[in-house]
Amino acid sequence: MTVPHSLPVERQAFRDAMAGLAAAVNVITTDGPHGRAGFTATAVCSVTDQPPTLLVCINRTASVYESFTGNGTVCVNTLGNGQQALSNAFGGKTPQAQRFEGGCWSQGVTGAPILEGAKLSFDCKITSSTSVGTHDILVCEVLDIRQQNEADVLVYFARRYHELAGTQASA
Ligand SMILES: NC(=O)C1=CN([C@@H]2O[C@H](COP(=O)(O)OP(=O)(O)OC[C@H]3O[C@@H](n4cnc5c(N)ncnc54)[C@H](O)[C@@H]3O)[C@@H](O)[C@H]2O)C=CC1
Ligand SMILES: Cc1cc2nc3c(=O)[nH]c(=O)nc-3n(C[C@H](O)[C@H](O)[C@H](O)COP(=O)(O)O)c2cc1C
Secondary structure, three states: OOOOOOOOOOHHHHHHHHOOOOEEOEEEEEOOOOOOEEEEEOOEEEEEEOOEEEEEEEEOOOOOHHHHHHHOEEEEEEOOOOOHHHHHHOOOOOOHHHHHOOOOEEEOOOOOEEEOOOOEEEEEEEEEEEEEOOEEEEEEEEEEEEEOOEOOEEEEEOOEEEEEOOOEOOO
16 A cells, blocks of 8 residues: 655644544553652543553653652543532642642542543543554553443543533433
8 A cells, every 4th residue: 555645744733633533531540669659641531341452652751750750550530510620720830739739639440540520531541552653552451440420521622622511321
């Protein structure tokens, strides 16, 4: 197969295009010997249901990177309407302890912090990872799920937050 020749896509052009891809907003957490840590991520996606697996992309320059790879666990907490402040707190620059002050947390099977009031929480162990450019793709096997009935969701689109009205999650 011949791949058509084209100019390389500039970084800014890629970001501008990606800004048009709507995505759920998640606070990704971990805890263990390498410390409690969390960051905001939209780069989260389902991989397979056998075994139940999702992926999370994390920038290797993030201050939280060593905590995640060292602990080998993640909890993906999907945010709902009115949780923009949490997303901003976990979205960079804020010290780790201060990020966690904005929510109530419990622990499940992996020990990663579960956000009370999250619309969904996927408690996972990292089974493998692959480096691509600046990021690592963390492949995460889901060991437990918590789900709220009222499934309103916070969406990140065109560089700002949008609230999607509630509906029954299991409908
Ligand atoms: N995948 C990632 O690492 C993402 C990082 N961010 C970070 O949040 C901040 C604000 O982002 P925006 O307001 O959306 O404006 P922006 O212009 O920095 O990004 C627009 C879109 O491009 C993508 N993107 C941004 N940075 C990226 C990166 N380093 N690697 C891969 N994809 C990336 C995301 O889909 C993002 O929504 C920036 O510092 C950005 O780096 C935001 C979304 C995803
Ligand atoms: C809406 C939003 C989405 C983000 N998505 C991702 C993502 O998918 N992957 C990622 O590595 N960083 C993402 N970031 C940036 C991280 O949250 C940020 O770099 C992280 O909190 C680490 O920051 P620190 O190095 O200051 O601790 C996102 C930020 C925002 C505000």
